[in-house]
Amino acid sequence: MDETVAEFIKRTILKIPMTEMMTILKAWDFLPENQLQTVNFRQRKESLVQDLVLLCESKRASLRDAALLDIIYTQFHQHQKVWDVFQMSKEPGEDVDLFDMERFKSSFEKILRRALKNVTVSFRDAEENAVWIRIAWGTQYRKPNQYKPVYVVYYSQTPYAFTSFCHLKSNTPLLSQALTVASNHHKIVKMDLRSRYLDSLKAIVFKQYNQKFETHNSTMPLQETLELDMHMDSRIIHENKIEKERVQRVTQETFGDYPQPRLEFAQYKLETKFRSDFHGGILAERKEPLRCLIKFSSPHLLEALKSLAPAGIADAPLSPLLTCIPNKGMNYFKIRDK
Amino acid sequence: MEWANDKSKGGVLAHLERLETQMSRSCKNLEDPPRETAESDLGTKIHKLRCLRDKLRAEVKQRQARIKASTANAEPDQTLEISEQEAVGGKEENMKAILQAYRFTGLSGKRTSRGVCVCISTAFEGNLLDSYFVDLVIQKPLRIHHHSVPVFIPLEEISAKYLQTNIQHFLFCLCEYLNAYAGRKYQADQLQRDFAAFLAGPLQRNSLCNLLSFTYKVEPQGRSFPFCARLLYKDLTTTLPTDVTITYQGTDASSTSWEEQRASHENLFFTKPLYQVFTSFARNGERLDMSLVS
Numbered sequence: 001m002d003e004t005v006a007e008f009i010k011r012t013i014l015k016i017p018m019t020e021m022m023t024i025l026k027a028w029d030f031l032p033e034n035q036l037q038t039v040n041f042r043q044r045k046e047s048l049v050q051d052l053v054l055l056c057e058s059k060r061a062s063l064r065d066a067a068l069l070d071i072i073y074t075q076f077h078q079h080q081k082v083w084d085v086f087q088m089s090k091e092p093g094e095d096v097d098l099f100d101m102e103r104f105k106s107s108f109e110k111i112l113r114r115a116l117k118n119v120t121v122s123f124r125d126a127e128e129n130a131v132w133i134r135i136a137w138g139t140q141y142r143k144p145n146q147y148k149p150v151y152v153v154y155y156s157q158t159p160y161a162f163t164s165f166c167h168l169k170s171n172t173p174l175l176s177q178a179l180t181v182a183s184n185h186h187k188i189v190k191m192d193l194r195s196r197y198l199d200s201l202k203a204i205v206f207k208q209y210n211q212k213f214e215t216h217n218s219t220m221p222l223q224e225t226l227e228l229d230m231h232m233d234s235r236i237i238h239e240n241k242i243e244k245e246r247v248q249r250v251t252q253e254t255f256g257d258y259p260q261p262r263l264e265f266a267q268y269k270l271e272t273k274f275r276s277d278f279h280g281g282i283l284a285e286r287k288e289p290l291r292c293l294i295k296f297s298s299p300h301l302l303e304a305l306k307s308l309a310p311a312g313i314a315d316a317p318l319s320p321l322l323t324c325i326p327n328k329g330m331n332y333f334k335i336r337d338k
Numbered sequence: 339m340e341w342a343n344d345k346s347k348g349g350v351l352a353h354l355e356r357l358e359t360q361m362s363r364s365c366k367n368l369e370d371p372p373r374e375t376a377e378s379d380l381g382t383k384i385h386k387l388r389c390l391r392d393k394l395r396a397e398v399k400q401r402q403a404r405i406k407a408s409t410a411n412a413e414p415d416q417t418l419e420i421s422e423q424e425a426v427g428g429k430e431e432n433m434k435a436i437l438q439a440y441r442f443t444g445l446s447g448k449r450t451s452r453g454v455c456v457c458i459s460t461a462f463e464g465n466l467l468d469s470y471f472v473d474l475v476i477q478k479p480l481r482i483h484h485h486s487v488p489v490f491i492p493l494e495e496i497s498a499k500y501l502q503t504n505i506q507h508f509l510f511c512l513c514e515y516l517n518a519y520a521g522r523k524y525q526a527d528q529l530q531r532d533f534a535a536f537l538a539g540p541l542q543r544n545s546l547c548n549l550l551s552f553t554y555k556v557e558p559q560g561r562s563f564p565f566c567a568r569l570l571y572k573d574l575t576t577t578l579p580t581d582v583t584i585t586y587q588g589t590d591a592s593s594t595s596w597e598e599q600r601a602s603h604e605n606l607f608f609t610k611p612l613y614q615v616f617t618s619f620a621r622n623g624e625r626l627d628m629s630l631v632s
Contacts, residue, residue: 095572096548096572096573096574097546098544098548098549098570098572099544099545099546099549100542100544100549100551101542101544102542102551128543128545129543129544129545155489155490155545156490156544156545157490157544157545157546158489158490158545160489205489206488206489207484207485207489208486208489210484211486213455213457213471213473213486214448214450214455214473215441215448215455215457215471216434216437216438216440216441216446216448217438217441
């Protein structure tokens with residue numbers, strides 16, 4: 001086994017937390033069950049990793065096997081990457097898409113290899129209709145860097161592809177081209193949508209985030225009841241009860257009853273003239289547009305926005321710039337004067 | 339003063355008395371009729387009021403008697419009310435059940451505050467499969483609020499064509515696509531699940547299940563070489579393939595019996611759903627076994 005491959009496998013296994021070690025190795029399915037049982041999983045991690053690497057050597061693990069292990073690790077730790085979304089489109093009136101996964105894979109790899117000889121491309125099927133692609137980029141003269149790969153997740157017969165953030169922007173056009181051609185599309189555009197949570201991005205672009213429907217079968221309450229304790233002492237009166245109910249109703253109409261998709265930030269790049277009610281201020285009456293960047297951050301941005309009005313921090317209804325995020329599939333905005 | 343002496347011995351005083359009594363008599367005559375009429379009026383009024391009072395009293399008595407009589411029949415009346423309530427409740431349950439059962443027709447809906455939530459329940463060969471929802475907002479223009487249709491079903495295309503002009507066609511078209519997709523998916527799932535023994539490798543499929551590629555054998559024991567099948571469903575509204583390609587890679591590929599088999603398999607895949615094709619393989623296999631035994 002190549003030294004670089006051994007080193008690569010060693011570093012990958014070292015990243016795996018002990019609690020997940022067995023699960024990931026089983027998913028990899030490279031080391032058979034009986035061999036795994038001979039390994040002592042209670043020793044110190046470094047020694048365990050050494051034992052595992054020796055086993056891999058004895059089984060002559062290739063770069064391909066190592067890349068597969070890397071994909072599985074990343075699948076278990078999706079949130080460590082930041083994911084972008086690309087949207088592809090076809091010409092109207094095209095034939096029915098007869099997507100063949102094997103043809104897609106070979107076409108994708110062929111396009112990359114034609115442009116760049118030093119590239120490692122690996123595939124792993126996921127779910128029923130998705131594929132995870134791992135690409136390690138090299139240059140004309142240098143071998144691929146296995147430690148800075150790009151991942152692409154693609155669901156067949158959909159116009160969206162999810163890619164992990166890549167520092168090397170120079171390879172993005174080639175990647176876009178390979179994706180577009182291999183999946184029978186014509187154009188590709190990067191969406192202004194980014195998050196660590198792949199599932200949330202999928203829910204937003206596939207429009208799967210609101211899955212509550214009224215049927216005759218469900219006895220679902222149609223409205224969230226106001227959480228005022230109705231059995232409280234009758235001597236206590238709720239001030240602003242009508243206003244609170246209005247805020248609840250407006251919030252529920254805007255955000256719905258469902259769990260919001262998870263985003264970490266929304267960014268607004270403003271290039272507008274400053275508008276002020278007060279004349280004679282420093283910023284007022286300037287001809288040039290004011291350039292500023294506003295960023296809202298949160299562990300769960302949309303849930304935080306949803307709770308603003310009920311908490312009394314903001315007026316309901318919220319600005320449509322905030323509430324349009326899942327609908328428009330954007331969390332990066334550029335606002336200019338019309 | 340002779341006449342005064344003539345009239346009576348009383349004289350003037352007596353005459354004056356006579357005149358007085360005459361006058362008082364005539365006054366009395368004038369007064370008496372008003373007093374009498376007033377009296378008689380009052381009398382008649384009193385009489386009338388008395389009669390009215392008696393009448394009302396009698397009526398009150400009658401009503402009281404009636405109430406007493408009806409309260410005596412109180413229990414039978416109450417039970418009548420209860421059974422009426424039960425009947426209404428039963429009807430309500432019945433209606434609810436009918437509304438719930440509507441989904442078995444494949445297309446049902448429920449009014450919402452915005453418009454209507456349509457439920458498309460798919461089925462294939464008598465098996466009830468997934469339900470998909472489209473929540474419509476009744477406004478001009480008609481629009482879809484949210485839905486659970488998978489992203490690879492061409493919902494935008496269908497709604498662009500029909501939603502504004504012919505909503506019935508929109509719903510039927512969507513039903514067609516979804517039912518066909520559900521049927522193809524069901525066939526693929528069933529093949530992987532129930533006939534895995536016949537497959538020599540993994541089943542290749544895609545989101546729409548409109549391209550299936552697999553290698554199969556007619557006998558699970560695997561004495562024969564496998565066939566490669568490639569099924570294309572170019573019409574997204576059907577559950578049977580439009581293109582079938584069967585290839586055989588055995589060493590005696592040129593032999594006529596294999597060619598016959600290949601052709602008959604192609605025909606089977608064209609005309610029958612997947613589980614029927616493989617069930618017939620299984621049955622043929624049994625028949626072959628039986629022939630070997632005998």
